[in-house]
Amino acid sequence: MPEIRVLGFGMGPQHVTPEVATALGECDYVLAVQKSDDDALLAARRAVCEAHGVELVVVRDPERDRSPSLDRAGYEGAVADWYAARLAAYRAVLAERGGVCGFLVWGDPSLYDGTIRLASELGVPFDVLPGVSAPQVLAARHRIVLHEVGQPVHVTTARRLRSDVAAGQRNLVVMLTAGVDLDGFDDWTIWWGANLGGTGERLVAGRVGSVAGEIRAARTAAKAEAGWVMDLFLLRGPEA
Structure with a gap:
């Protein structure tokens, strides 16, 4: 067999x-x-x-x-x-x-x-x-921990992002991000990466309202260089 x-x-x-x-x-x-x-x-x-x-x-x-x-x-x-x-x-x-x-x-x-x-x-x-996962490489490239001290991290998809935030999630690793809409998240912090560890790798981090355009341009550049793009990000809400 x-x-x-x-x-x-x-x-x-x-x-x-x-x-x-x-x-x-x-x-x-x-x-x-x-x-x-x-x-x-x-x-x-x-x-x-x-x-x-x-x-x-x-x-x-x-x-x-x-x-x-x-x-x-x-x-x-x-x-x-x-x-x-x-x-x-x-x-x-x-x-x-x-x-x-x-x-x-x-x-x-x-x-x-x-x-x-x-x-x-x-x-x-x-x-x-097991293999090396994209969230692991994302955290390593940005030199961050995915969760805050003693707090959880929620792993989700772009399609579920808004419903998960509405349910109270404030610290999310977002995968399957094609067509993701970040409108309304201007004051959130994002750590974004594409093609991590491979051809076309790109990294962007900062306040969403300040770097959204940079992310779009970097995603386009990653796809142009590699012929494909896989991206994800950590999205964290502002402190209450």
Whole structure:
């Protein structure tokens, strides 16, 4: 029976931990999807595989219906169909090749990533090894602690930001930030980063009302340099 190893790899070869490096050496191959002809995220996985001498097996990511006319039910159905097609593609490779298969996960598998759920649905034994997460690198780059003394930090997504703030959260790490709206947060403090530890890394910190334009420009520059952008930020409310 095939086995799966879900391996967090941070942002590239420079973030691969000794534990993950050992696990890669025990893999017969790494399985990944290609989302486009010039998939820069696949290129990063390829670099990790080349650095550790493991074969990369690539399957084309199934097409997903992204029609703007889809209603909620249609959208959910399209996502379900796409997910089922991706599972089928993975199952076909596992059935053909068997052995120990690695899945390389950006950052750490525990944060806003579906690979663990996917591995569990493939119905074969799997284990998970952690990687360097984006919030860890964000804190290190800005030389900060994510929480204030004796206080919590709330990890959320841009889509939930306003509802979480309305519920009383005042110190938030915000991920999945595409299209985030910071209107109304002018007096909050932000520590923002993009492509942390990789090509196109950018950092901005300060009062939101003063640096919002700088963040937009830095995000654009990061995407232009790397061909993609992954950003996140710590947002902290003013003292009462």
